[in-house]
Amino acid sequence: MTANLTVAGLLEEAAERLRASIAAREPSATPELDAQLLLAHVLAVPRTRLKSHPEERPHPSRIEEYRRLLARHAAGEPVAYLTGYRHFWSLRLAVTPAVLIPRPETELLVERALALHPATEGRVADLGTGSGALALALASERPGWRLIATDVSEEALAVARANATSLALAGVEFRRGDWYEPLAGERFDLIVSNPPYVAADDPAMRAPALAHEPRAALTPGLEALASLREIVRGAPAHLARAGWLLLEHGATQGTDVREALVLAGFRYVRSHPDLAGHERVTEGQAS
Numbered sequence: 001m002t003a004n005l006t007v008a009g010l011l012e013e014a015a016e017r018l019r020a021s022i023a024a025r026e027p028s029a030t031p032e033l034d035a036q037l038l039l040a041h042v043l044a045v046p047r048t049r050l051k052s053h054p055e056e057r058p059h060p061s062r063i064e065e066y067r068r069l070l071a072r073h074a075a076g077e078p079v080a081y082l083t084g085y086r087h088f089w090s091l092r093l094a095v096t097p098a099v100l101i102p103r104p105e106t107e108l109l110v111e112r113a114l115a116l117h118p119a120t121e122g123r124v125a126d127l128g129t130g131s132g133a134l135a136l137a138l139a140s141e142r143p144g145w146r147l148i149a150t151d152v153s154e155e156a157l158a159v160a161r162a163n164a165t166s167l168a169l170a171g172v173e174f175r176r177g178d179w180y181e182p183l184a185g186e187r188f189d190l191i192v193s194n195p196p197y198v199a200a201d202d203p204a205m206r207a208p209a210l211a212h213e214p215r216a217a218l219t220p221g222l223e224a225l226a227s228l229r230e231i232v233r234g235a236p237a238h239l240a241r242a243g244w245l246l247l248e249h250g251a252t253q254g255t256d257v258r259e260a261l262v263l264a265g266f267r268y269v270r271s272h273p274d275l276a277g278h279e280r281v282t283e284g285q286a287s
Contacts, residue, residue: 005063008054011035014070021074034079035070041083042066076208089137093163098155100217102133105274106194108281109248110137112272116244116283117190120144125186125238127179127193127231128152130217132160132172134192139169147172150182153214179227180234187240194248195227196220225256232260239286246283254279 005013011032018031040047042065043058058066069082080086080101085094088102089110095101113124113134122145126135129149139147149172151157157174164172175182198204200219210218220226228249235245245266249257254271261269266284274280 005057006054007039007050007056007058010039010058010063010066011050011054014039014066017070018074034073037079038069038073038082039066042069077212078209081212086131088131088133089140091133091136091140091163091167093131093133093136094159094166095131096155096159097212098153098214099131099159100194100213102131105276105280106133106248107137108272108274109134109192109194109246110141112246112281112283113138113190113192113244114141116246119189122146122189123187123240124148124190124192125150125183125188127191128195128217128227129160129174130156130194132163132174134194135160135172136163136167136169138192139164139171140167143171145171148175148183148186148188149173150175150177150179152176152178153216156214156217179231180238183238187238187243189240189243190246191231191235191239191243192246193231195231197224197228197248197250197253199224224250225253225260228253228257229260232257232264232266235266236264236286241286243286244283245286246281248281249279251276251278251280254282257282258284 014035015032018034036047036050040050042062073079078101080095081097085092086102089107124145124147126149129135129151135147135149154176157176161174196217196219198219200222228247258269261284265287267287269284271279271282
């Protein structure tokens, strides 16, 4: 029976299985899309091929591999870890369980950084770079910028460096250390960060998919704002005159982040909504 399954039949079977699975409990669950992404990965073809040739019959070995990946995803393992990559901005980034999977809402940080510093030259720091998503997206848009990306995890930096190499983006320097630790005595036109901002006891942390992502990249502990406040406090010593700090944060944290920036002496403090209308990025300019 396996040998007679078409692409269309496999996708229908997979979507039905995923709709009834743990993965479907996620608010952002996309069973049909996930089924397509996994099959395209297994067959090493673009998703468009699945739609244009639904009558094709994959080899039984490929079907078995597909079903193994489906079972793992149905149990909560993210598609990006199963395929080994995630698209972010205009880039295809390798991801492993050592790094947080880049989210679409984080692209707002890229947009704001480009808007606030349109110059072709600049010094930019990306704190907690993970897969390198922010730094590499900025480097792809501003080849003349000098970017330094930090992370406390050597495993994450290995992923980020590999991404920089595969994308031929040489303008990013990666350094190991906690937040500003590797940046002693240096100042920047922009500092960007998507730090952990979910409280350790938040029910969201019990989501099956998050169990596979690095906990340190998701939560700073019981105090959700701890990392955000630490970054705000340290920013004035590392920003050039009139430099900008840009932070991603939780959907309900905009007010607290704005208050922290104002108390730290920042001006022109404002928040920006993501595509869902939630305040997601807050920025402030050093005085």
